[in-house]
Amino acid sequence: MHFYFDFISPFGYFAALRVGDLATKHGRDCEWHAMLLGVSVLKVMGLKPLVETPLKGPYLGHDAARYARRHRLALKRPFDGPAMNPVPAARAFHWLKRHHADRYRGIAVDMLDAYWREARDLSQPEEITAIAAERGVDPGELRAAIESDEARQLLRAAVDASLSKGVFGSPFFIVDGEPFWGVDKMEQIDEWLTVGKW
Amino acid sequence: MHFYFDFISPFGYFAALRVGDLATKHGRDCEWHAMLLGVSVLKVMGLKPLVETPLKGPYLGHDAARYARRHRLALKRPFDGPAMNPVPAARAFHWLKRHHADRYRGIAVDMLDAYWREARDLSQPEEITAIAAERGVDPGELRAAIESDEARQLLRAAVDASLSKGVFGSPFFIVDGEPFWGVDKMEQIDEWLTVGKW
Numbered sequence: 449m450h451f452y453f454d455f456i457s458p459f460g461y462f463a464a465l466r467v468g469d470l471a472t473k474h475g476r477d478c479e480w481h482a483m484l485l486g487v488s489v490l491k492v493m494g495l496k497p498l499v500e501t502p503l504k505g506p507y508l509g510h511d512a513a514r515y516a517r518r519h520r521l522a523l524k525r526p527f528d529g530p531a532m533n534p535v536p537a538a539r540a541f542h543w544l545k546r547h548h549a550d551r552y553r554g555i556a557v558d559m560l561d562a563y564w565r566e567a568r569d570l571s572q573p574e575e576i577t578a579i580a581a582e583r584g585v586d587p588g589e590l591r592a593a594i595e596s597d598e599a600r601q602l603l604r605a606a607v608d609a610s611l612s613k614g615v616f617g618s619p620f621f622i623v624d625g626e627p628f629w630g631v632d633k634m635e636q637i638d639e640w641l642t643v644g645k646w
Numbered sequence: 647m648h649f650y651f652d653f654i655s656p657f658g659y660f661a662a663l664r665v666g667d668l669a670t671k672h673g674r675d676c677e678w679h680a681m682l683l684g685v686s687v688l689k690v691m692g693l694k695p696l697v698e699t700p701l702k703g704p705y706l707g708h709d710a711a712r713y714a715r716r717h718r719l720a721l722k723r724p725f726d727g728p729a730m731n732p733v734p735a736a737r738a739f740h741w742l743k744r745h746h747a748d749r750y751r752g753i754a755v756d757m758l759d760a761y762w763r764e765a766r767d768l769s770q771p772e773e774i775t776a777i778a779a780e781r782g783v784d785p786g787e788l789r790a791a792i793e794s795d796e797a798r799q800l801l802r803a804a805v806d807a808s809l810s811k812g813v814f815g816s817p818f819f820i821v822d823g824e825p826f827w828g829v830d831k832m833e834q835i836d837e838w839l840t841v842g843k844w
Contacts, residue, residue, distance in 0.1 A: 493700050495693055502691050503814035507825055514824075518844040616701035626712075627705055632830040646716040 452481045452620040456531040458512040459631045463619035474641040482541040483610040524567040537570040542602035543593040650679045650818040654729040656710040657829045661817035672839040680739040681808040722765035735768040740800035741791040
């Protein structure tokens with residue numbers, strides 16, 4: 449199965465905390481994909497950022513805070529604050545996915561934790577390299593990688609591939625070709641994997 | 647609790663089929679409200695119609711069809727077809743709610759069934775009056791009511807009230823002041839009503 453998320457999406461973060469267990473429960477491998485809502489929502493769909501959308505923006509902030517309470521997550525970052533530039537984190541993610549495939553998901557969770565629980569600024573490459581260093585990734589190498597043509601191309605290709613598969617939100621899941629959008633769909637994915645397609 | 651829906655929303659229809667049981671299970675009364683996505687989504691939020699939104703439109707059609715299969719609903723109306731004008735149905739709904747409060751929800755379900763299962767055109771007042779006549783509402787009286795100032799004002803006031811409460815989608819629920827958007831939230835509403843707020 450496939451899991452898509454944007455680092456700036458709280459619901460993507462919530463899903464990242466659970467998707468590993470969901471896949472394991474069903475004996476599935478799960479490939480993670482960092483995508484960019486700024487491309488899918490703003491450019492391809494022609495919509496405005498969610499937090500700037502009347503009615504829906506305030507609701508989603510309320511819903512995210514409610515989810516955090518329900519799951520006992522203490523988050524420092526406000527949901528209605530300015531979104532950081534997610535590109536350095538997404539580039540680092542895709543470079544790590546290629547070169548450190550054994551730990552890219554763990555580092556992604558660490559990055560998401562740093563962003564949401566500690567309100568650290570992942571648009572700063574030094575924050576990213578410090579986090580990855582905890583799992584044995586050379587900071588200098590990752591620092592150079594974030595600005596490299598390779599990482600740019602990996603991210604661009606990943607975003608294009610996500611769009612070609614119809615991915616438009618975060619989180620998004622594709623299970624045996626079947627698309628599911630939103631963290632609220634995780635119980636249905638569990639059911640889908642349990643009973644087979646309906 | 648309060649349930650908001652638009653007649654042209656398949657997910658609003660799906661919720662209408664279940665919300666009565668959900669309220670009864672928890673000993674709650676449930677007031678229904680017909681709203682207009684054309685006002686909330688298009689005018690207030692400044693978005694385009696969902697079915698015309700790239701990526702999201704096709705996904706939602708797929709998701710609605712999947713929901714229908716899962717719940718064994720045989721629907722004649724396609725999800726990607728042109729939406730009817732929901733105003734006559736919404737006006738009839740609000741007039742019935744005021745003048746036939748004992749049966750407005752039942753007639754609403756009948757209207758939704760006619761629209762989704764039988765692909766009948768509820769923009770035609772005669773279709774609406776024929777449906778309501780089955781539950782004892784005088785067709786001539788309802789036919790006149792649909793074009794009346796009273797029904798226009800009731801609908802306008804209901805739409806304004808829904809917006810002032812932050813309602814922007816269909817279905818939408820407000821439970822003890824708490825907003826929930828989407829049919830996928832019904833399990834969480836069940837949990838909310840069971841355990842109390844979290």
